[in-house]
Amino acid sequence: MASDASALDQNGHPSYLVNTGKHQGLKAWILSTDHKRIGILYLIALLSFFAVGVTFGFLIRLELLTPGRTIVDAQTYNEFFTLHGVIMIFLFVIPGLPAVFGNFFLPIMIGAKDVAFPRLNLLSWYLYVTGGVLVLLSILLPGGPADTGWTFYIPYSVRTGTNVIFTMFAAFMLGFSSILTGLNFITTIHRLRAPGMGWFKMPLFTWSLYATAWIQVLATPIIGITLLLVIVERVFGVGLFDPALGGDPILFQHLFWIYSHPAVYIMIVPAMGVISEIIPVFAHRTIFGYKFIAFSSIGIALFGSLVWAHHMFAVGMSDTGQFVFSLLTFLVAIPSAIKVFNWTATLYKGSIELEPPMLYALAFIFLFSIGGLTGVIQGALSVDIQITDTSFIVGHFHYVMFGGTGFGIFAALHYWLPKMFGRMYNKKTAKVAFWIIFVGFNTLYFPMFIMGWLGMPRRYYDYLPQFQPYHVISTVGSWILITGMIIMFSNLIKGLRNGPVVTQKNIWGGETLEWTIETPPTHENFDEIPIITGGPYEYKENDEPVLEQEEK
């Protein structure tokens, strides 16, 4: 990619893009245990799956342009939204930030040369790719892809004739990959911090990865066993969940959400970490309430594990159960709100630079707040009954997961890619793309709140004519959004191939360790493991003009 990267640093070490280790060519990538190369492998795989996921999302919206049949039949439509969900959730947002930017920057940010288990790291990439390929295979093989929705609810998932086993086994493998990444990160953070890098000297992205890793390790096995059990039930006819064999389908839902609710925090918490990195850099201010942000990540991980049944208020549960889960759902909003207030407090009186990463970070705060507040609405029992299984839920989920994590990933791409490849993209185009994406996003998802509130069910193939105006606006929004994303990605790719070369260590005036090493980093990251003396966000001996800093 970056041909100029052969430039050696002052000690004669080539960058990680050039240093191939013992292999050559493609092997030097797919057999590399360098955390940076694995991060890039993840990035390429992840964005490829993202493109597939976006395509299915586009097709869903196109089908919903008119009532009744528009482009495909109902069965195909069901397969579309299942594939869209499975690919986006298991292959894009869950691994997204930890696997790409966590792998690349976690060791650097704590002053380490690699993660604790480099080979395990590579294994988890292979599991990830195998899982992804299984999902794609399920489309091509006779029987067709799963049509159950990404939730695989019993009893339909044991009855459907589609290749649901492939999809579920893929999700199992992806879960395993996610567990290994989490396990690796926890051990890395505990064991490989540089001398002097105390817990409260870690950057906040590291804290968010730490909280996420614990959720990955503790919650993912539950979905693993649950999906395995459905496979066993389908293949061997073992009675476990199927009511025809005495089982209880609601137990499946509990087990499913015991993982899948914490999983939404696996998706959002690392994005919050990215925002906590970007905001202080472009506001030129020390982050406000460092410890609160750090602990709120842990708080989200703890509370987030206890709220799963709020997905099941309409299913049937004791009143006490509903009350407790509703209360806990309101409580989990507190740590998220703490972060939002701390970010806005950091911005206050800052000298804000609207560079592309910052635009995405600010959009994150805006969109995540809408997504979060509509989530609190759903925590109220009576309201939830009204909007369960409507497109209100779809709107909420996309505001949090796309407006949140998606924009977080876009922000991270614009923030860190120049560091990773040593080339700069066109900032002006990036800003134009941002505004198109932002407008497209809101046009696409905001109408969902309105029509959901009015009673438009989600996942329906057909709908009443009175909902059509909202669907038309929404579909047009999807076109705008995709246009914006095409501009954004082609700008990034073009930048990485032919953009101006960046060699300065500190590209944005960041204060964390990754801005003190070469651009792009050398194979060993640090010539000498740094000794950390200052607190987080105090590394000021950069080659950028020293920015004035408010007192802490």
Add this chain to the structure above:
Amino acid sequence: MSNPQEQAVIHVHRDDIGTRMGMWLFLFTELLLFGGLFFLYSVYRFTHQQDFHIAAKELNTLIGTFNTAILLTSSLTMALSIAAIQKRNIKLSMFFQFLTILLALGFMINKYFEWMHHISMGLYPGGDELLSKGPGQILFYGLYYTMTGLHGLHVVIGAIVIGTMTRFTAKGVITPDNYVKLEAAGLYWHLVDIIWIFLFPLFYLIT
């Protein structure tokens, strides 16, 4: 391309505490994996008490006890193999590792006859005999096959892992000064043991 110096810095990183920590984290995930099944078991036992009572009577406590004894002994031999390598007696360590694998094999042979016995009685998923029974009994056998099956799979994986460790010991990868791999395999084997300690009373002893 890269200069020879760069190749030479491929560092030998060794952190035994880190390795053990990673292994323990992995064991947590294993416990939670089985936790999902224990959760199902407790709910279904609560909702189908009578059926579980009847179904559990069919299991042979004697074979179950025998298998428990085998597995507990294998945990002992595993621990002894680590103790032996700490005392720098490599041959003895390999002997105990081998013994552990033999015991694992014995456990699986027992399990095979036990399963075959139930299957010959028609008590298998989808079997007519089982389907004619109450829903709770179908669930009991569903859980019985799934939980002991998943556990059996872990026994097999454990035996393969220990076999690999024996090879490593023979080849000198595992030495009296660097036996953390063997320790990690031991931890895994004790997990397999401890899960059985819970499966045994839940299926064989409580009727």
